[in-house]
Amino acid sequence: MSLAEPAALPVATSAAPRLHLLKRLSSRFRASLPAYLLLLPSLVFLALFTYGAMGRVLIDALYQRATPKAPVRFVGLDNISAVLADPAFTGAVVNNLIYAVGTAIPSIGLALLFALALSRTNAVSSALRAALFLPVLIPMVAASALFLFIFLPNVGLLDYYIGRLLPVVPNWLGDPDIALTAIMVITIWKNAGYYMLFFLAGLQAVPEDVMEAAHLDGAGPFMRLRYIILPELKPTFLFVIVIATLNAVTQVDHVFVMTKGGPSNSTNLVLFYIYQQAVEHYDIGKASAATLLTLAALMGLTALSFRTMANREGRA
Amino acid sequence: MTLIDRLFRDAPLATRREITPKLGFMLTILLAIVWLIPFLWMGVATLRPASDGINAMAELMPSLQPTLDNIRDAWEIGDFPRYTLNTTFICTGILLVQFVTITLAGFAFARLEFAGKTLIFYLFLMQLMLVPVLLIVPNLSLVAQLGLYDTLTGVMMPFFASAFGTFLMRQAFEAIPTELEDAALIDGASLLQRIRHIYVPLSMPSFSTFAIISVTSHWNDFLWPLMVINSPDKRPLTVGLSVFTATAEGTQAWGTIAAGTLMVIAPLLITFLIFQKRFISSFVTSGIK
Numbered sequence: 169m170s171l172a173e174p175a176a177l178p179v180a181t182s183a184a185p186r187l188h189l190l191k192r193l194s195s196r197f198r199a200s201l202p203a204y205l206l207l208l209p210s211l212v213f214l215a216l217f218t219y220g221a222m223g224r225v226l227i228d229a230l231y232q233r234a235t236p237k238a239p240v241r242f243v244g245l246d247n248i249s250a251v252l253a254d255p256a257f258t259g260a261v262v263n264n265l266i267y268a269v270g271t272a273i274p275s276i277g278l279a280l281l282f283a284l285a286l287s288r289t290n291a292v293s294s295a296l297r298a299a300l301f302l303p304v305l306i307p308m309v310a311a312s313a314l315f316l317f318i319f320l321p322n323v324g325l326l327d328y329y330i331g332r333l334l335p336v337v338p339n340w341l342g343d344p345d346i347a348l349t350a351i352m353v354i355t356i357w358k359n360a361g362y363y364m365l366f367f368l369a370g371l372q373a374v375p376e377d378v379m380e381a382a383h384l385d386g387a388g389p390f391m392r393l394r395y396i397i398l399p400e401l402k403p404t405f406l407f408v409i410v411i412a413t414l415n416a417v418t419q420v421d422h423v424f425v426m427t428k429g430g431p432s433n434s435t436n437l438v439l440f441y442i443y444q445q446a447v448e449h450y451d452i453g454k455a456s457a458a459t460l461l462t463l464a465a466l467m468g469l470t471a472l473s474f475r476t477m478a479n480r481e482g483r484a
Numbered sequence: 485m486t487l488i489d490r491l492f493r494d495a496p497l498a499t500r501r502e503i504t505p506k507l508g509f510m511l512t513i514l515l516a517i518v519w520l521i522p523f524l525w526m527g528v529a530t531l532r533p534a535s536d537g538i539n540a541m542a543e544l545m546p547s548l549q550p551t552l553d554n555i556r557d558a559w560e561i562g563d564f565p566r567y568t569l570n571t572t573f574i575c576t577g578i579l580l581v582q583f584v585t586i587t588l589a590g591f592a593f594a595r596l597e598f599a600g601k602t603l604i605f606y607l608f609l610m611q612l613m614l615v616p617v618l619l620i621v622p623n624l625s626l627v628a629q630l631g632l633y634d635t636l637t638g639v640m641m642p643f644f645a646s647a648f649g650t651f652l653m654r655q656a657f658e659a660i661p662t663e664l665e666d667a668a669l670i671d672g673a674s675l676l677q678r679i680r681h682i683y684v685p686l687s688m689p690s691f692s693t694f695a696i697i698s699v700t701s702h703w704n705d706f707l708w709p710l711m712v713i714n715s716p717d718k719r720p721l722t723v724g725l726s727v728f729t730a731t732a733e734g735t736q737a738w739g740t741i742a743a744g745t746l747m748v749i750a751p752l753l754i755t756f757l758i759f760q761k762r763f764i765s766s767f768v769t770s771g772i773k
Contacts, residue, residue, distance in 0.1 A: 196599050197599065199597075199598070200596075200597075200598030200599045200600075202592075202596060202675055203592040203596040203597075203598035203601075204598065206588040206589060206591060206592040206596070207588070207589050207592050207604060209584065209585045209588060209589070209644075209645070210585045210586070210588070210589040210608070210645040210646075210650060211604075211607075211645075212645075213585065213641070213642075213644040213645035214607065214608070214611060214645045214647075216626060216641075217616065217619065217623055217626070217641065217642040217645075218610065218611050218614055218616075218619070218645075219607070219610070220622075220626065221614075221619040221622040221623050221626065222614065222619070222622075224622035224625065224626065225619070225621070225622050228621070228622065228625075278515070281508060281511065281512060281515075282512055282515075284505075284508060285505070285508045285509045285511070285512035286512060288491075288492075288495070290491060292491055293491075294760075296512060296513065296516045297764070298756075298757075298760055299516045299519055299520050300515075300516055300519050301756075301763075301764065301767075302519070302520070302523060302753065302756075303519065303522075304767070305700060305749070305752050305753065305756050305763075306704070306748075306749040306752065306753070307703065307704035307706065307721070307722045307725070307748065307749070308704065308706060309704075309706050309722040309723075309725050309726050309729075309748075310722075310725060310745045310748050310749045311522070312726075312729075313725060313726075313729045313741055313744070313745045314522040314523075314525065314526055314742075314745055315522065316729065316733065316741070317525070317529075317541070317542075317738050317741065317742070318522060318525070320738075323538050323539055323541055323542060324542060325521070325525055325542045325544075327542075328542030328543070329542070357519065357522075361519070362767065365764060365767055365768050366768065368768075369768050388502070388504070389502055389504040389505055390504065414615060417615075417618070418615050418617040418618065420707065421706040421707060421722075424706070424707070424710075424726070425726050425729065425730075439617070439618065439707070442620070442621060443620070443707060443711070446620070446621045446624065446711075447711060452621065452625065455621045456621055456622065459618060459619070459621055459622070462618060463614070463618060466613070466618070469613075
């Protein structure tokens with residue numbers, strides 16, 4: 169008995185905490201169970217269409233079919249290198265960069281102008297805000313249908329009123345040098361009113377007394393803009409830039425309706441390239457590789473937007 | 485300048501004589517007019533009789549003999565009633581499921597403590613960054629595997645969970661005083677009863693904000709339904725309009741295109757003009773959808 173006791177004792181002491189831990193874990197799980205059940209519906213759909221989709225992109229990018237009906241075979245990084253070697257893809261990336269910069273800067277600039285001009289609330293400025301906001305509401309496809317006529321050679325709205333002032337009437341959507349700019353004009357028209365809302369909200373935070381003090385000190389409108397308003401709007405700027413960049417990657421409906429990426433790929437954008445690979449060429453491997461590259465590029469932006477959102481949370 | 489002066493009456497006294505803000509304001513008025521021109525053309529061209537000829541199509545002065553022929557043509561050629569029905573069905577379906585998922589998840593984040601809360605929170609946050617539009621390729625093969633290719637359910641499914649909505653509801657629920665829930669707890673109300681009878685009725689403004697954002701964004705979805713839907717009778721408005729435009733463009737029927745576009749955007753525009761303030765404040769909240 170006296171020999172057995174010391175042997176039994178360590179077992180008992182070592183088993184007890186483990187049992188305790190298990191019990192604690194299971195009781196923690198049981199306490200968490202209602203929350204998990206509430207989250208379950210959302211998590212199922214997120215798992216299927218967000219995380220699962222991510223995983224699927226990763227896997228699909230590694231496989232290839234010789235013909236649309238042939239069995240898939242593992243090709244490693246071949247799809248990625250094929251995409252990177254495809255002049256249509258690199259062209260789309262370049263176009264998309266031009267498109268991103270060429271839409272973000274003018275639409276944000278205009279949005280700031282609109283917000284500054286319409287920050288006082290009265291009947292006139294409300295009506296103007298509504299007018300500038302209208303394009304935000306309508307589908308990109310509807311906007312494209314309207315602009316298809318606006319850009320129509322010779323009889324279209326632009327040529328009818330402005331084109332005749334030019335020495336040579338340009339073919340807005342048919343000329344590879346101009347088509348991308350024409351596409352950008354639609355995006356600017358459609359998004360400036362949206363970004364204006366954020367600047368209007370941001371301007372509310374500019375302290376009135378600082379503004380008053382500034383013009384008592386003789387600061388003109390540009391000085392006040394430069395030294396008081398713009399610094400105050402910095403978080404808004406960051407936030408709007410992130411959204412504008414995301415939009416530059418995800419808004420391609422007008423490319424589909426108006427130019428289908430042409431003429432000679434001059435308006436092809438990355439997401440439209442992905443669509444073409446998947447739907448028109450049935451090349452899921454290449455489409456997935458292109459998606460993967462785009463997602464990777466957006467990861468940098470993700471980090472940035474996390475920080476921006478943290479800034480916003482900190483302010484609120 | 486007197487009208488402009490009237491508008492600047494509430495500006496601080498010292499700035500009232502400054503010229504730059506007024507120039508900016510006039511420039512904005514000018515641009516607002518430019519911004520409205522596509523809509524103006526749409527209205528004028530819809531009512532213009534085809535007999536005016538293609539050369540007068542761009543004329544922004546309304547025709548003296550307005551006609552409803554274009555609207556009738558678009559209505560007959562385009563099958564817009566069917567498209568409208570499909571879009572309404574898609575938007576309503578998405579919204580109803582979202583209401584359930586975001587209410588439950590929002591409540592869990594707002595009021596419950598559970599293991600792995602931070603981790604799950606970040607999992608939700610990821611959806612804000614991985615915009616669903618980018619994942620069209622993998623999601624299409626998933627929808628096909630589920631047997632939902634060419635169905636409206638397939639169009640709706642990727643949007644059933646919404647991180648944006650969940651965060652919105654979390655915020656709304658956190659603002660509700662716990663005393664109300666405690667009272668119900670004493671009366672023996674179950675968890676779901678408390679959500680249903682206390683949290684949901686008190687969060688109606690957030691629900692309406694979310695409804696506005698959700699419906700407008702899915703009303704306008706194009707690339708995803710274009711990929712999922714194959715049958716002409718299942719097309720939503722945007723896809724229908726793009727097909728319709730492509731057809732009418734060939735025959736240079738610009739009046740009909742204008743009429744078709746008008747029919748597609750009229751419901752949203754009318755709702756916006758009625759609930760302007762709610763729309764604007766909702767869109768400010770929306771940041772990333």
